[in-house]
Amino acid sequence: MTILYPGSFDPVTLGHIDIAVRGAKIATRLIVAVLDNTNKKPLFSAKERISFLQDALGHISNVEIDSFSGLLVEYAKQKNVTAILRGVRSPGDVENEARYAVFNRLLSELNNIETIFITASPSLSFISSSIVREVAFHIYSSNLNDTTLHNMVTPSVQHALSKVYQ
Ligand code: ADP
Numbered sequence: 001m002t003i004l005y006p007g008s009f010d011p012v013t014l015g016h017i018d019i020a021v022r023g024a025k026i027a028t029r030l031i032v033a034v035l036d037n038t039n040k041k042p043l044f045s046a047k048e049r050i051s052f053l054q055d056a057l058g059h060i061s062n063v064e065i066d067s068f069s070g071l072l073v074e075y076a077k078q079k080n081v082t083a084i085l086r087g088v089r090s091p092g093d094v095e096n097e098a099r100y101a102v103f104n105r106l107l108s109e110l111n112n113i114e115t116i117f118i119t120a121s122p123s124l125s126f127i128s129s130s131i132v133r134e135v136a137f138h139i140y141s142s143n144l145n146d147t148t149l150h151n152m153v154t155p156s157v158q159h160a161l162s163k164v165y166q
Contacts, residue, residue, distance in 0.1 A: 002027065004030075007035065010049060018087075027085075032063060053065045073104050084116070088118070136164070
């Protein structure tokens with residue numbers, strides 16, 4: 001079964017990586033796809049976000065890293081995906097994700113693409129890309145000790161964040 005794990009991954013966090021690793025155990029093939037949305041202004045380019053994902057997940061043989069733009073279900077159809085994977089951290093996530101899942105189901109009715117959820121590992125459920133960006137901004141612009149970020153992102157992402165905000 002091919003599973004698609006889509007996201008902005010701006011940047012990828014240890015929470016995302018945990019979901020991808022666990023997803024790869026269920027899937028025969030897991031495609032981790034960066035949403036390259038021209039309407040949003042991301043901190044990192046799609047190319048950079050792909051490279052961070054390669055660094056973190058490239059060693060897993062059934063994981064592929066890719067990017068897409070436009071409608072998620074169109075990309076999913078093109079890749080012959082059986083299910084879309086999303087991670088949920090909180091009841092708020094479940095509510096939002098359920099809405100997207102119904103919408104995607106509506107759009108993919110003939111192809112029957114399902115959405116499946118994996119719950120966040122408790123120790124990582126506080127992490128989001130936006131919190132990472134916020135913490136990095138304060139740490140690097142004020143020259144504070146950056147040990148907090150160790151628990152949130154990979155060394156290559158931490159390095160890139162230090163370059164952006166220093
Ligand atoms: P979006 O795709 O909504 O822009 P992200 O790129 O941040 O959001 O996240 C992609 C997916 O990973 C979403 O399903 C999100 O809920 C999930 N996710 C984000 N952070 C974590 C975490 N710490 N633990 C588990 N899942 C997470």
